[in-house]
Amino acid sequence: xxxxxxxxxxxxxxxxxxxxxxxxxxxxxxxxxxxxxxxxxxxxxxxxxxxxxxxxxxxxxxxxxxxxxxxxxxxxxxxxxxxxxxxxxxxxxxxxxxxxxxxxxxxxxxxxxxxxxxxxxxxxxxxxxxxxxxxxxxxxxxxxxxxxxxxxxxxxxxxxxxxxxxxxxxxxxxxxxxxxxxxxxxxxxxxxx
Numbered sequence: 024x025x026x027x028x029x030x031x032x033x034x035x036x037x038x039x040x041x042x043x044x045x046x047x048x049x050x051x052x053x054x055x056x057x058x059x060x061x062x063x064x065x066x067x068x069x070x071x072x073x074x075x076x077x078x079x080x081x082x083x084x085x086x087x088x089x090x091x092x093x094x095x096x097x098x099x100x101x102x103x104x105x106x107x108x109x110x111x112x113x114x115x116x117x118x119x120x121x122x123x124x125x126x127x128x129x130x131x132x133x134x135x136x137x138x139x140x141x142x143x144x145x146x147x148x149x150x151x152x153x154x155x156x157x158x159x160x161x162x163x164x165x166x167x168x169x170x171x172x173x174x175x176x177x178x179x180x181x182x183x184x185x186x187x188x189x190x191x192x193x194x195x196x197x198x199x200x201x202x203x204x205x206x207x208x209x210x211x212x213x214x215x216x
Contacts, residue, residue, distance in 0.1 A: 029045075029048075031049060031052075031097035031098065032097070033045075034046065034048055034049040035049065035086060035091065035097065038086060039086065046083065046086075049097070050079055050082075053097075053098055053101060054075070056098070056102065057075060057078060057101060057102060057105045058071055058072070058075050060102055060105055060106060060109075061074045061075060061078070061105050061106075061108070061109045064106070064109040064110065064113060065109055065112060065113060070112065071109075074105065074108050074109055074112055075105070077108055078101065078104055078105045078108055081104060081108070082101060082104065154204075157204055157207045157208070158170070158204070160207070161200050161203055161204070164186075164196055165196045165197075165199050165200035165203065166200065167186065167196075168182055168186070168193055168196040168197045168200060169196075169197060169200040169201075171185065171186075172197055179193050179194055179197070
């Protein structure tokens, strides 16, 4: 392993000259700070670990392509890269929200008829009817966004345009609709236990 008293700039220079250990030392030096900053945003250890790996891969590619601007400020730069990747992940998750049941399955899978057995079809019809009843109980604006997104397969941009609201408002309505459905489903599960 390379001496850790070398500066970040020296380690990057050594890596550019072909010394793979230099980059390993650099990543090891800053790994915990980067992980902590990502974890603070995503609040999930496994997602944070995945993003950390993506940050390292992106950093390697940027350095190899000579796009890293050497100014002796590696840590703030890589923290900004990590922050941006964590925010991108957060936005991606927000765009595709889902309700997960206690067994880890997605609630909207009950709407898909993948098997044709009578028993499964009857269970799916019951789940579908129950879900429709719960959706009808949602506030009108939340229900409207939910229906446009899930049944009409509209993008949030199109929903925002159609309902004359900002995309953030459309996302917020979808989020509140899903939270309300989750609460109603949990209450039903508790009632049957």
